[in-house]
Amino acid sequence: MQHLPPYFGFWHYLGHYGLRATAFLVLAFLMVPILIIIPLSFNTEPYFSFTEGMLALDPAAYSTRWYANIFNDPKWMIAIRNSFVIGFAAALISTVLGTIAAVGLASPVMPFKRLIMALLLSPMIVPLIIIAAGMFFFYSRFNLVGSYSGLILAHAALGVPFVIITVTATLAGFDRSLYNAGLSMGARPLKAFWDIVIPLIRPGVISGGLFAFITSFDEVVVVLFIAGPEQRTIPRQMFSGLREQINPTILAVATLLILTSIALLVTLEMLRRRSERMRTTAH
DSSP states (O other): OOOOOTTOOHHHHHHHHHHHHHHHHHHHHHHHHHHHHHHHTTBSSSOSSOOHHHHTTOGGGBOOHHHHHHHHOHHHHHHHHHHHHHHHHHHHHHHHHHHHHHHHHHSTTOSSHHHHHHHHTHHHHSOHHHHHHHHHHHHHTTTOTTSHHHHHHHHHHHHHHHHHHHHHHHHTTOOHHHHHHHHHTTOOHHHHIIIIIHHHHHHHHHHHHHHHHHHHHHOOHHHHHHOOGGGOOHHHHHHHHHHHOOOTHHHHHHHHHHHHHHHHHHHHHHHHHHHHHHHHHHO
């Protein structure tokens, strides 16, 4: 339990606990709409609202029929498969390119660092619909619109900035003398990089890859512009379901996405703590 300084007066206590209360209210404002989805996904009736039976906690008012409907519907199964395949492929490309870019930007002899960093991070700054429209016109010249390769490349471009940020933050505490020592002992640059640098920055690389995967997994705007009927992903299927036929299957899928996001966030937190321990040990 946190102990406040003895010199705190009334206004100090008021500011301290007021800030805490405000933080919890903001957190509740953000989380409650998400958490409401979970019980609604177990609704027996095909409604997006709590029935009288659910409010009375009647077991008969709850069902897992909408979860079973996910696996019985070919459209949802194709969307799930596409999301994982495209997400993993895009995350792999983003991780490789983003790591190389971050290592290059961390070099003391790299010219125009700020300009290059701004260009590489532009997908995070420019409105997504502008990026999607630009990708559509550019990819259409190479017949990549409506193909898996085009969608993977588009999602990889969106994921690269996240990898650069996380790997750059990890490289901030990296001792380059270790890499130079490997070179002085006769190791080739690629060998020294793979055996010395990669193991030390691995938590940041994995974290960046997970961020890139989440970005691809949740993205819908680029999919609407570039994907064809065969490249339908989970967000695209949810978007279509909301427009065509509303049923709680969408809520069941949303619940599974929430659980997936929580698992990835827990993994990221574990990697962050491991990176901090490694950095502390190195110092």
